Amino acid sequence: MANTIVLKRRIGSVKNTKQITKAMELVAASKMRRAQEFAQHGRAYREAAYSLLTRLSAITEVNDHPLFVKRNIKTRLYVVITSNRGLAGSYNSNVIRLLAKAIIEDNKSGVKSQIIAIGKQAAQFARRLEGVDLVAAYDGYGDQPTSNDVRPLLSSLSEMYADKKVDDVQILYTEFKSNIVQIAKSLSLLPARFEATENVDSLAQVTFEPSVAEVLDSVTERLLEVQLWQALLESLASEHSMRMMAMKSATDNASDLIDDLTLAFNTARQSAITQELAEITGGAEAMK
Amino acid sequence: MIRFELVTLGGVKFGEDVYEVLLPTLEGQIGVMPGHMPLISVATHGVIGVRRKASDKDDMIEYYATNGGVIEVANDVLRVLVDEADNADDINEQEAQKAFDYAHKLKLEAKDQVSLEHAQGMIDRQSVRLQVAGLKRRHR
Numbered sequence: 560m561a562n563t564i565v566l567k568r569r570i571g572s573v574k575n576t577k578q579i580t581k582a583m584e585l586v587a588a589s590k591m592r593r594a595q596e597f598a599q600h601g602r603a604y605r606e607a608a609y610s611l612l613t614r615l616s617a618i619t620e621v622n623d624h625p626l627f628v629k630r631n632i633k634t635r636l637y638v639v640i641t642s643n644r645g646l647a648g649s650y651n652s653n654v655i656r657l658l659a660k661a662i663i664e665d666n667k668s669g670v671k672s673q674i675i676a677i678g679k680q681a682a683q684f685a686r687r688l689e690g691v692d693l694v695a696a697y698d699g700y701g702d703q704p705t706s707n708d709v710r711p712l713l714s715s716l717s718e719m720y721a722d723k724k725v726d727d728v729q730i731l732y733t734e735f736k737s738n739i740v741q742i743a744k745s746l747s748l749l750p751a752r753f754e755a756t757e758n759v760d761s762l763a764q765v766t767f768e769p770s771v772a773e774v775l776d777s778v779t780e781r782l783l784e785v786q787l788w789q790a791l792l793e794s795l796a797s798e799h800s801m802r803m804m805a806m807k808s809a810t811d812n813a814s815d816l817i818d819d820l821t822l823a824f825n826t827a828r829q830s831a832i833t834q835e836l837a838e839i840t841g842g843a844e845a846m847k
Numbered sequence: 848m849i850r851f852e853l854v855t856l857g858g859v860k861f862g863e864d865v866y867e868v869l870l871p872t873l874e875g876q877i878g879v880m881p882g883h884m885p886l887i888s889v890a891t892h893g894v895i896g897v898r899r900k901a902s903d904k905d906d907m908i909e910y911y912a913t914n915g916g917v918i919e920v921a922n923d924v925l926r927v928l929v930d931e932a933d934n935a936d937d938i939n940e941q942e943a944q945k946a947f948d949y950a951h952k953l954k955l956e957a958k959d960q961v962s963l964e965h966a967q968g969m970i971d972r973q974s975v976r977l978q979v980a981g982l983k984r985r986h987r
Contacts, residue, residue: 600858607854607928611887611919706856706914706930707972711965765921768888769873777889777917781928788856 563831566824570817577813583646584806590702591738591799597703598735598792605785611778612753619771625721626751626779634671636694636725637661638716638748638787639685640732640794641678643699648805650798651680653743654731658684661729661745662691673725675712677791700791709787717783720749732790733797739804741797748786751779849881850924851897853911853932860911860932861897868925869896869908870918879925886920890929892971894979910935912979914972933976940980947973 612621621627639658641651658674658681665672673692676682682696695715700708719725728749734742767774851868853861868879871893879886895911916929950969957963 597857601856603854603859604856604928607852607926608917611917611928615887707968710930710968711961714964715961765885765887768886773873773889774887774917777915781917781930784930785856 563824563827566820566827570820570824573813573816573820577810577817580806580809580813584803584810587799587803587806591796591803594702594792594796594799595735598789598796601785601789601792604781605789608778608782608785612782615771615775615778616753619775621753621775624751624775624779626717626749626783627753629750630723630726632670632726634673634725635665635727635729636673636675636716636719638675638712638728638730639677639681640730640791641676641681642798643679645680646805647798647802650733650741650801651678654733655681655684657731657743657745661731662688666690675716677712702795704788704791704795706784706788709784709791713780713784713787716749717780725749730787730790732794733801735793735796735800738800741801746786746790748783751783753782848923849879849883852924852926853895854926854928855931857931860934863899865897865899866901866903867898868927869894869898870927871895871913872918879920881923883920883923883925885922886918888918890916890918890927892975894975894982895927895932910979910982912938912972912975914968914975933979935979935983938976938980938983940977940984943973943976943980947977 615621637658639654641654645651662672671692673694674681674685674688675694676685676696678697678699682693685691685693685696695712697712716728720728727747730746730748732744732746734744736742848864848866849868851861851863851865852859866880870877870879870888871891872888873891874888876893877888890913892914895913897909897911898907899909911932911934913927913929913932916927919926919928947970950966950973954963954966954970957966
């Protein structure tokens with residue numbers, strides 16, 4: 560009998576786990592839908608910023624702007640986007656593996672690496688690294704980041720680049736390809752890159768207020784902002800999607816486990832009954 | 848009529864033909880009407896006002912709170928690129944007031960330059976939101 564009680568308890572606890580993972584799966588699914596929707600909104604903004612920059616490049620040398628100037632790379636800064644919490648499949652480990660690989664490369668070529676961590680997982684990893692500066696650790700931006708959240712990060716990035724404290728800024732994030740495919744990726748943010756793709760009508764008659772330089776400053780800021788924003792939102796969508804998948808397979812595994820345990824439980828119960836019957840009939844035989 | 852496109856990080860907030868748009872720029876407020884000369888300018892935090900028809904009175908102007916961006920006028924298309932724009936209807940005045948007070952508190956407590964700038968940014972943003980909410984209330 561002892562065996563069946565133990566099995567019964569285990570079935571109960573696995574059932575509880577299954578309920579939890581199922582709930583987490585549903586939560587992640589609804590968050591993913593929202594994040595995906597959100598990620599698409601930024602597209603119009605990027606296109607508008609790009610088209611403005613294209614037209615500006617016709618009348619001014621965009622590549623002379625401090626944020627566009629390329630330098631010899633002595634220090635490289637990584638902005639690493641991870642989640643605060645685990646249980647999201649390989650979401651965090653993919654990004655962190657990419658970071659580790661990049662740092663090893665940097666070490667080989669004598670480039671100093673620095674890290675800005677977004678999300679607790681990246682911060683935890685970066686703190687353990689030797690010889691790598693953790694410049695700042697942001698605590699993640701929740702499920703609905705606003706432009707106010709990214710602004711301080713962006714301004715400190717631009718400042719560091721303009722002051723020549725860093726010579727290259729990479730964003731390590733997870734690209735959201737589809738519900739099933741998400742890829743950890745590195746995007747180079749600074750120096751800002753820009754190529755005029757098409758010839759545009761002359762801007763000779765356009766008035767600039769207050770000046771071309773200030774307009775360029777503002778447009779550049781917006782271009783960087785939208786890139787960072789996009790990376791952040793795609794990571795968010797990926798996180799939820801990977802968490803959903805992880806929780807889905809956890810739920811499936813729990814179901815399998817419950818099936819196995821139920822089978823074992825039934826066998827144990829049946830054999831206990833058979834044994835009891837044998838004992839009773841054996842006892843009755845002896846009484847005769 | 849002039850086509851007015853309000854593009855924010857959260858998507859396109861406005862995309863219709865209107866009569867007049869009032870915009871806050873670094874050099875002061877400007878009004879853009881059909882036939883405006885080509886212009887590229889920098890917007891600051893402030894209030895964007897939209898008059899849909901020439902016959903609309905002042906109390907029918909739609910207001911948006913914004914925190915700065917780029918303005919482009921060309922061929923009767925006005926494109927405004929801002930981080931965010933809150934419609935007056937979406938702003939809760941009490942909440943904005945609370946956030947405004949909180950930002951002031953943050954500014955007083957700020958220890959370094961970064962948090963000071965952050966607090967100032969919040970103050971600017973919330974004061975514009977309050978202003979927009981106030982404009983709406985006055986016209987009611």
